[in-house]
Amino acid sequence: MKGWFKTLTSVFLMSGTCVVFYGMPSNGLAAEPVIIGIDADFSSGSASAGEAIHRGALIAIAEINEKGGVLGGRKLELNLKDHHGSPTRSTDNLNDLSKEKNLVAVIGGLHSPAIIKNQDLIHRNRLIMLDPWAAATAVVENGKSPNYVFRVSVRDEYVGGFLVGQAVKQGYKNLGLLLEKTDWGRGNEKYITVALSKLGRKPASVQWFYLGDTDMTTQLIAFEKAGADAVIMVANAPEGGAIVRHMALRPEKVRLPIISHWGITGGNFRGSAGDGLKGVKLQFLQTYSFMNARGKKAREVINRYKTMFKAGSEREIMAPVGTAHAYDLVHILALAIDKAGTIDRAKVRNAMEKINSYSGLVKTYRPPFTPQRHEGLNASDYHLAIYDRDGTIMPRR
Numbered sequence: 001m002k003g004w005f006k007t008l009t010s011v012f013l014m015s016g017t018c019v020v021f022y023g024m025p026s027n028g029l030a031a032e033p034v035i036i037g038i039d040a041d042f043s044s045g046s047a048s049a050g051e052a053i054h055r056g057a058l059i060a061i062a063e064i065n066e067k068g069g070v071l072g073g074r075k076l077e078l079n080l081k082d083h084h085g086s087p088t089r090s091t092d093n094l095n096d097l098s099k100e101k102n103l104v105a106v107i108g109g110l111h112s113p114a115i116i117k118n119q120d121l122i123h124r125n126r127l128i129m130l131d132p133w134a135a136a137t138a139v140v141e142n143g144k145s146p147n148y149v150f151r152v153s154v155r156d157e158y159v160g161g162f163l164v165g166q167a168v169k170q171g172y173k174n175l176g177l178l179l180e181k182t183d184w185g186r187g188n189e190k191y192i193t194v195a196l197s198k199l200g201r202k203p204a205s206v207q208w209f210y211l212g213d214t215d216m217t218t219q220l221i222a223f224e225k226a227g228a229d230a231v232i233m234v235a236n237a238p239e240g241g242a243i244v245r246h247m248a249l250r251p252e253k254v255r256l257p258i259i260s261h262w263g264i265t266g267g268n269f270r271g272s273a274g275d276g277l278k279g280v281k282l283q284f285l286q287t288y289s290f291m292n293a294r295g296k297k298a299r300e301v302i303n304r305y306k307t308m309f310k311a312g313s314e315r316e317i318m319a320p321v322g323t324a325h326a327y328d329l330v331h332i333l334a335l336a337i338d339k340a341g342t343i344d345r346a347k348v349r350n351a352m353e354k355i356n357s358y359s360g361l362v363k364t365y366r367p368p369f370t371p372q373r374h375e376g377l378n379a380s381d382y383h384l385a386i387y388d389r390d391g392t393i394m395p396r397r
Contacts, residue, residue: 033074035077037093038057039097039106039108042054042080052318052320052322053325056324056326057326061078063331064076070337081093085114087117090115090117098121098125105130106127108134110133110322112136112138128150128345128349130329131153133153133321150352150368151377154285158382160191160193164199166283168199172229175228177193177205178209181208188234204223204226204227213242214242215242224254224256228256231247231257231259237267243258246276258281259283260282286383287383288320289394291395292395301361302314332365
């Protein structure tokens, strides 16, 4: 895993699993640890998102364990599973985690299908699923009661209106849609089209691409013929980078600005886009930035990140929303465990809905969740960002 774990106390790698013991006591007398699983991509196109989530969870766990852990002295530990972006691999991982002694919850990754396609398994095994990134509406609106999925992330149903609203504010009138041909892309097409219809508009053109596509010239020419003046893009890093590269190759007079969903920030987008980033006006969705972070908590998290992961500055914090969201979710989970007085997952799930307030990194949650609402964020928490000259994600001014 590219040296990512060199700063951890102990690591055991076995059949795609990484069990992390952070700050374990050496005298063997402590109460049994409480396990939190992570099921995410650590080795494919969105590995940066998985590692960002991992790091956010590690920082929160270090803070919690330094203060005595949960339930009067039980330390938190992580058990990592790499699903490689595959829902089928995620099924195997979640089955394994459901049998883990003292497992209280699982943190998901960037990929919505890994959660959506395993909803029955999650709820049958009463696995509390904490979602710090996956954005599909159906992740949380899953028809299950009681619902075991809790999200601190964006929701595609809200993202569509947000992206359209931002485009309109900037004066764009004829929006082309360029979407990944998956359930994620189809869901976003629906929500973006609904948002446009509320303004009496339709997409100038709707174009699709498949996972692994590397040449987007045909789609871009279609936008030119349709008279689009901007593109809303729903893509992850590999394909998003290819889109930007090919947009940069178009003649300047037909080169269109791009407003993107945030999937591009979960992998090596800069490497995929290359010099194309210099020639295309690109903005994308975010919820949190360490670059304009204020307050004691933000500074403490940044300083701990630098120490734990040998970072020179906050500019080196990868995929910042994954780090920030996972950090807040782990702290909320710890509050729920103590409120429940047990790691029984059904009781902890109930307690997640009864926390009055948590002053987090991303925001102050009042409350984080309720029986009717398992979304920690809403559209008022969204903003657009850009890459600056050295590739750092910066809030758009």
